[in-house]
Amino acid sequence: MDKNRNLVIFELFIIAIIGIFAYVFFSSRATSWQSMQFIASLIFLGVIIPLKLESQELKICMVNTKSAILLGVLAWVLVDPLVLREGLERFTPETVFKAFSMITLFIAMFYISYLARWKPYLRNIFSRLDYGDSVDTTKLFNYALISCIIGLLPVIIWGKSLSKIVDVLIHAGRWTEPWGRAAYGGWSDWFKTGCGFFQILGFQLSIFHFFIAKRKSRVLIILAFLVALFVFNSGTRYAFASLLLPGFVFYYITAFNRKNKKRYLLFVLLYLLLSFLQLQLVVRTSSSRERIGEVIGESFFGIIKTQPIAYHRDDQFMQLLYLAEYVPDKVPYEGEFLILRPLYHFIPRAMWPNKPANFDAAYENALGIRGYTVALSLVGDFFICQGWLGICIIGVFMGFLAKQFDLLIEMSKHSPAVLFIYSYGLVFLFTTIRGYQILYEGWYIFIFMYIALKKIKLQKRTQSESCEY
Numbered sequence: 001m002d003k004n005r006n007l008v009i010f011e012l013f014i015i016a017i018i019g020i021f022a023y024v025f026f027s028s029r030a031t032s033w034q035s036m037q038f039i040a041s042l043i044f045l046g047v048i049i050p051l052k053l054e055s056q057e058l059k060i061c062m063v064n065t066k067s068a069i070l071l072g073v074l075a076w077v078l079v080d081p082l083v084l085r086e087g088l089e090r091f092t093p094e095t096v097f098k099a100f101s102m103i104t105l106f107i108a109m110f111y112i113s114y115l116a117r118w119k120p121y122l123r124n125i126f127s128r129l130d131y132g133d134s135v136d137t138t139k140l141f142n143y144a145l146i147s148c149i150i151g152l153l154p155v156i157i158w159g160k161s162l163s164k165i166v167d168v169l170i171h172a173g174r175w176t177e178p179w180g181r182a183a184y185g186g187w188s189d190w191f192k193t194g195c196g197f198f199q200i201l202g203f204q205l206s207i208f209h210f211f212i213a214k215r216k217s218r219v220l221i222i223l224a225f226l227v228a229l230f231v232f233n234s235g236t237r238y239a240f241a242s243l244l245l246p247g248f249v250f251y252y253i254t255a256f257n258r259k260n261k262k263r264y265l266l267f268v269l270l271y272l273l274l275s276f277l278q279l280q281l282v283v284r285t286s287s288s289r290e291r292i293g294e295v296i297g298e299s300f301f302g303i304i305k306t307q308p309i310a311y312h313r314d315d316q317f318m319q320l321l322y323l324a325e326y327v328p329d330k331v332p333y334e335g336e337f338l339i340l341r342p343l344y345h346f347i348p349r350a351m352w353p354n355k356p357a358n359f360d361a362a363y364e365n366a367l368g369i370r371g372y373t374v375a376l377s378l379v380g381d382f383f384i385c386q387g388w389l390g391i392c393i394i395g396v397f398m399g400f401l402a403k404q405f406d407l408l409i410e411m412s413k414h415s416p417a418v419l420f421i422y423s424y425g426l427v428f429l430f431t432t433i434r435g436y437q438i439l440y441e442g443w444y445i446f447i448f449m450y451i452a453l454k455k456i457k458l459q460k461r462t463q464s465e466s467c468e469y
Contacts, residue, residue: 005115007054012111014046019104026097033089036096040081043103044074061256063249065405066114068426069398070107072433077103077377080317091321098324099317105388106379106395113399122404126450129417134458137213141220143452144205148223151199154179154192155230169229172295173288180234190348193441200243201448203227207247208420211254237277238438242431244273249423257413314434316377322367323380328387331366334359338385339393342440360384381436394436401429417453424449 021042025035047070055062081088091099158178159165168177181192206224210216231240248266255263282299283292327333336359349355358364360376363384367374376383378398382390405425412419425446432439 004054004058007050007057008111008115011047011050011054012108012115014050015043015104015107015111018042018046019101019108022097022100022104026093026100028093031093033091033093033096034084036081036088036100037084039100040078043078043100043107044082047071047074047107060409061253063252063256063426064409065402065422065426065429068430069110069402069433072430073103073107073379075430076314076433077316077320077379080315085315085318087318088321091325095321095324099320102320102324102379102383102391105391106398109392109395110399110402113396114403116399116403118400118403120404120407123407123411126408126411126418126421129421129450129453129457130411130415131417131457132414133212133416135212135416136456136458137209139456140205140209140213140452141217143456144202144209144220145223146202147198147205147448147452148202148220148227151195151197151202151227152223152230153195154181169233170291170293171288172283172286172290172292186350187348190350197442197445197448199227199230200442200445201452203243204246204420204424204449205452207250208416211247211250211420212416232276232280232283237280238431238434240280241273241277242427242438245427245430246420246424248273249426250420253412253419253423254416314375316375316380316434319374319376319380320383323363323376323383326363326366327384331363331384333387334362334385336385338382338390338436338440339397341436342443345440346444375435378433378436398429398432405429417456421446421449421453 018039022039025031025039051062051067051070054060055067155165160178179192181189181196203224206217206220209220210224228240228243231243234240248270252263252266254260255266279296279299283295286295336356338359341356344355347355358373359381360374364374378394379391382394384390386393405422408418408422412422428438428442428445
């Protein structure tokens with residue numbers, strides 16, 4: 001552990017030095033806007049190289065929660081300055097430095113929190129999942145089946161007819177059918193949101209069953225495919241990726257622990273997944289009169305040949321630059337203690353009409369944004385609420401969560417259930433860097449997943465293998 005702490009201290013020292021470099025480069029108005037590429041490159045190297053050295057020195061898998069959060073900052077926020085996307089040249093050096101200061105402050109507070117000697121809360125809770133391979137696959141099948149059915153209830157209730165549902169699923173365009181949740185609403189929207197959690201849970205439990213059951217279930221494979229198809233049709237790329245990536249991570253870490261070199265084939269599958277995410281965008285923007293099969297046939301091979309960097313469409317760094325210009329000079333801090341929102345977000349708006357909603361509404365109005373909500377990134381979300389203090393708060397919180405999950409690593413080596421919930425948590429926190437909404441809307445899934453994984457433990461180790469479907 002001392003070696004680990006020394007490495008993290010070294011990483012903290014590096015990010016502090018990069019922050020000083022950023023100040024030196026952007027302290028003059030004569031600074032070229034292309035300098036942001038240099039600072040972004042320094043942050044990339046200052047994060048990736050130590051993570052690689054750390055994994056080699058400690059003999060741990062580089063795919064862990066700490067690296068996922070840090071790489072999330074690189075992937076969601078820093079790609080644009082790295083490739084100098086169009087539009088960044090209009091901002092002043094002071095604005096650029098302020099944006100980089102937000103990023104480096106978040107990373108620094110993350111490291112400081114990760115160094116703290118937190119009590120192992122998650123390890124104590126998840127120790128009940130440390131039952132090795134003693135899994136009742138019959139119960140696992142039942143829980144996965146029930147969860148998938150509950151998840152699909154909105155489609156069954158509001159789908160109007162089977163032909164209507166099939167028609168929506170086989171055609172392009174981003175559907176807004178009656179089984180979809182509205183932005184704000186009453187009890188029906190609350191119900192649809194809750195069912196959405198079970199949709200995710202059912203898919204994840206189906207994947208877990210696929211990995212550990214000796215006989216695979218065709219029923220669960222079909223249901224998991226249907227869930228994935230609905231999510232694909234929703235047009236949300238990060239939601240589709242979040243659905244599939246935990247299974248990828250589970251497979252990779254399992255293969256790493258067994259020193260199985262076949263794990264490297266996963267990178268080919270990840271490239272195909274990136275291609276499917278780009279295809280999802282093409283399908284979403286195509287006419288609803290076109291069939292998905294036709295769009296895939298016309299577009300997929302061209303997409304595979306496209307450089308992966310071209311798939312990046314999020315503009316979180318641009319939003320940080322706008323925030324640096326507008327907040328708090330033109331738009332005041334919103335003031336909500338956003339860190340507390342996960343504790344009350346589950347309350348139905350039908351019961352609490354004035355429940356906090358879009359905390360960046362004033363900012364969007366100032367920018368003239370209408371008809372959609374921008375993704376500010378996790379850093380931007382907390383800055384717009386409480387400025388630099390907000391960034392410190394979320395940096396500490398994410399460091400706490402990363403440490404809590406990474407304390408599960410040793411237990412996960414001999415417990416598939418712990419590894420599976422760890423894999424889901426890793427992907428969950430990676431995507432949370434895109435925006436805090438992912439965390440406060442989705443953390444409840446861990447409660448359901450924990451209960452299900454706890455219940456599938458075989459009561460007696462000597463018990464014969466349960467009937468599998």
